[in-house]
Amino acid sequence: DQQVKQNSPSLSVQEGRISILNCDYTNSMFDYFLWYKKYPAEGPTFLISISSIKDKNEDGRFTVFLNKSAKHLSLHIVPSQPGDSAVYFCAASGVPGTYKYIFGTGTRLKVLA
């Protein structure tokens, strides 16, 4: 049972435009969400996070939106740059009694120059 889902395996966006990556989750106990970025042959690196007490968190070109009622979060990258081309994973945590981070299957973003 996939508790964190990224239904788009890939996304292509023109440089300068907005990239929107989506993530859905099923467990209402999750209260902390993170986005990671992964380049080939490297480990994932942390990008941005959001706590369930917020509905938006912004860091430079990156903004994460959380819709708790819909159990949905999204990552917006504006403007997109070729260096943003990578695989993006969303992750969720916060179920009492466990410290697991549950990751989605990732979305491969390609930003076209």
Next chain:
Amino acid sequence: GAGVSQSPSNKVTEKGKDVELRCDPISGHTALYWYRQSLGQGLEFLIYFQGNSAPDKSGLPSDRFSAERTGGSVSTLTIQRTQQEDSAVYLCASSLSGAANTGELFFGEGSRLTVL
């Protein structure tokens, strides 16, 4: 070191052999995680260590998998009698605290295991 260090970076082994993968976390990080990523899949949780507490082994796929963490620092993931389906990138991560909502995980570059 400055980051999470994993070794070997690549390992090719024959089916049925045992392998050991090593992880050296960031100094001072009390929590250590092992994940794996199979081809085309997401990151699959394997095991979690926090300080001196009993590890959370709930993600280990079979009893052929085991892990230990010595002295609260270095961890070794051991896979016995490897099978082809064990082929994956094994990622280690550490964090300052085991609390699930206080910060991100810092990942190593992974150990790519190929079982022939």
